[in-house]
């Protein structure tokens with residue numbers, strides 16, 4: 001019983017950290033004390049991290065995301081505690097999920113993968129990668145992830161520029177941002193070589209399937225626009241989570 005409460009508490013704490021970083025980093029780009037996103041007023045730490053309450057000065061409610069993240073992290077913590085996935089263990093598994101959580105929340109809310117988050121991810125990826133695969137596969141994986149995505153990114157830019165010229169109007173959004181290139185480098189470190197190749201393919205597949213569904217829904221609702229950019233970070237992360245945490249289950253389904 002005590003173990004369950006402990007795991008739930010750690011999950012709650014992890015969710016709070018993800019919420020705090022996702023709130024602060026896109027606005028301040030550095031670690032300052034918690035602030036209210038509506039009025040900018042400083043908030044006490046305990047008010048922010050321990051229990052998400054309304055802002056004392058402007059009474060703004062916290063966003064629903066706060067609760068979604070908390071619930072997901074409590075669930076993830078309990079799951080990792082009872083059945084840590086092959087080779088990762090509880091603490092490494094949780095630490096990686098914190099990083100993934102921050103990347104996904106900021107990318108979905110701001111279409112942005114911040115450089116400081118990528119640098120932290122690179123350090124984490126280097127450490128975990130070497131621990132899991134050894135030095136050479138980790139470095140080659142990182143270079144491959146970064147390089148392959150950089151090629152796609154350049155190709156996408158060329159394509160966007162070509163389309164803009166054809167249509168005679170400037171394009172302000174690119175499909176793949178440079179943040180996705182950095183993220184792929186981090187995932188390359190984590191998945192190693194040749195794991196990153198499967199990781200990128202799976203991400204493209206997931207992104208394609210979801211885009212297709214999205215497109216169909218938009219077509220049905222007659223809201224279709226050409227080149228609606230969707231953030232690619234969540235698909236890269238989903239692919240990495242599947243490969244890192246569920247590889248055994250995936251393999252047992254395939255074979």
Ligand SMILES: [Zn+2]
Pocket residue numbers: 036037038039040041055056057058059060
């Ligand atoms: Zn406020």
